[in-house]
Amino acid sequence: MMKEIELLKKTLNNCKQLDGWKINLQSSEKNNLYCSKQFEKESHLMSKRVNIEITIYKRFKKEIGDAAFSMLIDEITEEAVNKKIAEQLIVCEYAKKKYYSLPSPENLSEEYKKVNIYDPIFDDQLKVKQKIEELFAQVQQNLKRYSNIFLNGLEFLTEKTNCIVLNSNGINLEQNKSHIHVECVITAKKDFVENEFLFELDVINFDDINIPEIIKENVSAVNDLLQAESPKAVIRKVILTQKALKEFFAPHLSLNPLIAHASARLKYMDLSVYKKDSPIINHVKGDKLTIVSNPFLNNNLSSQLFDGDGIISKKIILIEDNLFKDYFAANRYAQYLNILPTGALGSIEVKPGKISEAEIYLNKQECYEIVSFASFAPNYISGDFSAEIRLGYIIKNNNGKLIKKPFRGGMFTGNIFTLLQDVTLSKETMITDGYNGPKAVRFNKAMIAGL
Amino acid sequence: MQKNKIDEIKQFFAEITALLEQKAVYADCLYYYDSSQEIGLDKANKEISSGKGDGVKLRAYDGAQFHEYGITGFNKEKIIEAANILLQSFDKKDAGLIFPLAIDTQKINKHFESESEIAADSIDLSQKIEDTENIMNAILKKEPAIANCRIRYDESTEIRIFVNKYKQLSQRIQSCIFIISPYIKSDHGDIRYHYKAFFANGYEAKQKISKKEIIDIISFTKKIAKADKIIPGRYLCLFSPDVTGLLAHESFGHGMESDTIYKGRAKAQEYLGKSIAPDYINILDNPSFPKRNGSFFFDDEGFITSSTYLIKEGIVNHPITDSFSASRLKMLRSGNARAESYDHKVYARMSNTYFAAGKSNKVDMLKNIKDGFFLHYPSGGMEDPKGWGIQVQGIVAEKIKDGRLTGELFYEIGMTGYLPELLGNIQEVSQEFEVPGTGICGKGHKEWVRVSEGGPYLLVKDVNLS
Incomplete structure (x- = not known):
């Protein structure tokens, strides 16, 4: 690919009508194993993908026009690139906006380069394939121990990505990242009842996958589901733990509204409700939240060394003791709001509380614990949510002894900003893909809509 | 090409x-x-x-x-x-x-093209930008209470060329989608948004955005600003085609994907050939449905598409299939094997999924509701093929009193329940029928493919809303 990149750079630099350019190159290699029920192998997929996106910039006095486009790898010739630039210069005129400058190389410490987000095994795809086979065998071996548990599906998806950002001001950044995604579905059977549980794992390093522990944990969950009942509609104390907690603060499909409103883009669109140094939640009765974006956690998939503009990522305090502190900002919006750009958003770190996890569970009244949602997809702007509960526990305090009864179904429903008015955070912490914070979080007045 | x-x-x-x-x-x-060609506008961005x-x-x-x-x-x-x-x-x-x-061993060498009234590439980019700006300005200038309005125009061309020993197939599918999202500060102090999308295979998608549509979007957004949260409970409801479609897709369709059935992950397997709903209920998946977001002529394994009845006259009928799971289940193939891209695996996937039209009249159905809700504009849902649990979220509900829509809205509502119970609670199915969906669908949280969903209006009792 470097031949094509050099040609692109040369052609873009030679075009006198341009006031700047940027190239984003992303290459990826996949090595995936897909299994059906009872470990029947369905497919082994290997792939190599390359994407090149070019953005050109044209200045018009106090305005700038930008246009992003991509080209097929096989059509990158000097003539074709020049033709494309001519077309896209017209687009720049249509896309005129308030002027902003392109970033230049930052004079920063090299610390960001020390963050590990790549497993060197990915240098050799044969070794990756071998590692996948080893994990496959380990799952087989470990599931054998449980006579009432059956495998319904197993996928090992691995990807090595290489990202390069180049621009006309001399930005030249490169990042390698590895990603292993394990998806496993197991069923527990007892008498005529059966229930399934799907669990996923996303890590950087093969060595971070502990199959015996993962299987043990999830076999316990699926066995609990065999006895699970449907919940009734209640307003109770609700404790989030495990995957549910990660999903709450760092949902899969969109930003948590707490984070979304700290976006400089949303502020510039006149849609952020946050004001600097003002409370993000009114009438707080419980713990006050402190939330940080940390793009430099070692061995964490949410870590990013730089963003698509070539801005080196920074650790940012978004919220401190319930007061809004700083926006996360891409280059353009940072200039518009006269703040510093922050690079890519990282893992969401929530400052732990003062009481122990054990105390979180100690309540006079019955309370509910949710460990897994079917999907947690809040309205990123209003904060409203309703999420089906995949596995939870009703916890009763019997003279200091806690009795846990599993349940599934029903919906955890409400508004994130209202819910956080009265929250208790544990002092013990957990760390997972995209989340680093309290191990248990208790909402002291929350609603579960029953069936 | x-x-x-x-x-x-x-x-x-x-x-x-x-x-x-x-x-x-x-x-x-x-x-x-x-x-693809994309234009994204709001009052601060272009x-x-x-x-x-x-x-x-x-x-x-x-x-x-x-x-x-x-x-x-x-x-x-x-x-x-x-x-x-x-x-x-x-x-x-x-x-x-x-x-x-x-x-399929029938030899076919054929090329297919989607049909449009106005080819998207016959319209200048400048015209498309102007049209997009005009829609945004029509909303923002007409209603100062609307804080911002995001308009997105997405135009795409997809070419697939498939070859095996028996087939030499090619298809070219074009689509245009306008998405309108006005944002408003609610009476409760939060920011809320409305969302409406318009799809066509060509630039005629723009013609669907009439002046009346714009006025309706503004009026609905203002009502959303005043909307409350619903009191959780069970209600008599009229489902709009988009809610009907999401129910067909999320709650039933995923459980009728043959790979899910083969893995023993779908409760539907126990019900194949058995009754699950009243005999006036039919649910189909149809990639050959013309001019929809989930339409295509052949699938990613070169199988020519046609419709599949998932439920026929209340009986669980036939899954949608890919070649691997269909051969092991000894089931007929349907043209539903799809992959997100060339570096993804093929799975059995839905396309255009919908309830078939019934015999009732929408106006009469509304008249029959003394106290209930009209449900529309859901934002999404999640499958549960093994448990048949229902999760549909982001619904906007409008209060119905004495057979009339009151204009009183309730925002961000979740619908939950058990699928066979909900299907059994469908009392009437309208003749009016739409398949408006413009979304994408994942298998879990990955493997995204374009789909649509829809159907008639449904009158359903005891719907669990929260």
Whole structure:
């Protein structure tokens, strides 16, 4: 690919009508194993993908026009690139906006380069394939121990990505990242009842996958589901733990509204409700939240060394003791709001509380614990949510002894900003893909809509 | 893409499949080409971009499993190299160890094109930008209470060329979608938004955004600003076609994907051939439905598409299938094998999923509701094929009193329940019928493909809302 990149750079630099350019190159290699029920192998997929996106910039006095486009790898010739630039210069005129400058190389410490987000095994795809086979065998071996548990599906998806950002001001950044995604579905059977549980794992390093522990944990969950009942509609104390907690603060499909409103883009669109140094939640009765974006956690998939503009990522305090502190900002919006750009958003770190996890569970009244949602997809702007509960526990305090009864179904429903008015955070912490914070979080007045 | 280029690719792929079948029981090749033009506007932003990408996927079936290789571009040398890597990755199986694959052996060499009234490439980009700006300005200037309005125009062209021993197929599908999202500060102090999308295969999508539509969008957004949260409970409800469609897709459709059934992950398997709903209930998946977001002519395994009744007259009928799971389940193939791209695996996936129209009249159905809700504009849902639990979220509900819509809205509502119970609670099905969906669907949280969903208005009792 470097031949094509050099040609692109040369052609873009030679075009006198341009006031700047940027190239984003992303290459990826996949090595995936897909299994059906009872470990029947369905497919082994290997792939190599390359994407090149070019953005050109044209200045018009106090305005700038930008246009992003991509080209097929096989059509990158000097003539074709020049033709494309001519077309896209017209687009720049249509896309005129308030002027902003392109970033230049930052004079920063090299610390960001020390963050590990790549497993060197990915240098050799044969070794990756071998590692996948080893994990496959380990799952087989470990599931054998449980006579009432059956495998319904197993996928090992691995990807090595290489990202390069180049621009006309001399930005030249490169990042390698590895990603292993394990998806496993197991069923527990007892008498005529059966229930399934799907669990996923996303890590950087093969060595971070502990199959015996993962299987043990999830076999316990699926066995609990065999006895699970449907919940009734209640307003109770609700404790989030495990995957549910990660999903709450760092949902899969969109930003948590707490984070979304700290976006400089949303502020510039006149849609952020946050004001600097003002409370993000009114009438707080419980713990006050402190939330940080940390793009430099070692061995964490949410870590990013730089963003698509070539801005080196920074650790940012978004919220401190319930007061809004700083926006996360891409280059353009940072200039518009006269703040510093922050690079890519990282893992969401929530400052732990003062009481122990054990105390979180100690309540006079019955309370509910949710460990897994079917999907947690809040309205990123209003904060409203309703999420089906995949596995939870009703916890009763019997003279200091806690009795846990599993349940599934029903919906955890409400508004994130209202819910956080009265929250208790544990002092013990957990760390997972995209989340680093309290191990248990208790909402002291929350609603579960029953069936 | 010119016909001679398509023919050249077909001819080359025929040679590659023959090469792979020297060792494989079966092989196929699929070329993917996707291009797009996007315009994104709001009062603070104007973003214009275009994209283009292509790649090839080779598959070899060794009699037990597939071996696949995906690669960017169409470069003959690299494709031959990939074919040789594949050939080295498996051993030839003895005849006795071969599990036959469900492959259609009818020979077809054909090209398909989606039809549009106004070809998107016949309209200048400047015109498209102007149209998009006019929609935004019409909303923002008309209603100062609307804090911002995001308009997105997405135009795409998708080309697929499939070749195996029996098929040489190509298709070109174009689509245009306008998405309108006005944002408003609510009476409760939070920011809320409304969302409406307009789809067509060509630029006629723009013609669907009439002045009345704009006025309706503004009026609805203002009502959302005043909306409350609903008191959780069970209610008599009238479902709009978009809620009907999401129910068909999320709650039932995912459980009728043959790979899910083969894995023992779908409760529907126990119900095949059995009654699950009143006899006036029919649910279909139909990739050959013309001019919809989930339409295509052949699937990613070269199977020509047609409709499949998932539920026929209340009885669980037939799953949608891919070749691997269909052959093991000894089921008929349907044209539903789809992959997100050339570096993704094929799964059995939905396309256009909907309830069939019934006999009732929407106005009469509304009149029959003394106290209830009209449900529309859901934002999404999640499948639960094993438990048949329902999760639909982001619904806007409008209060119905004495057979009339009151204009009183309730925002961000979740619907939950148990699917057979909800299907059994459907009392009436309207003649009025729409398949408006413009979304994408994932398998869990990955493998995204474009789909649509819809159907008639449904009158449903005891709907669990929160």
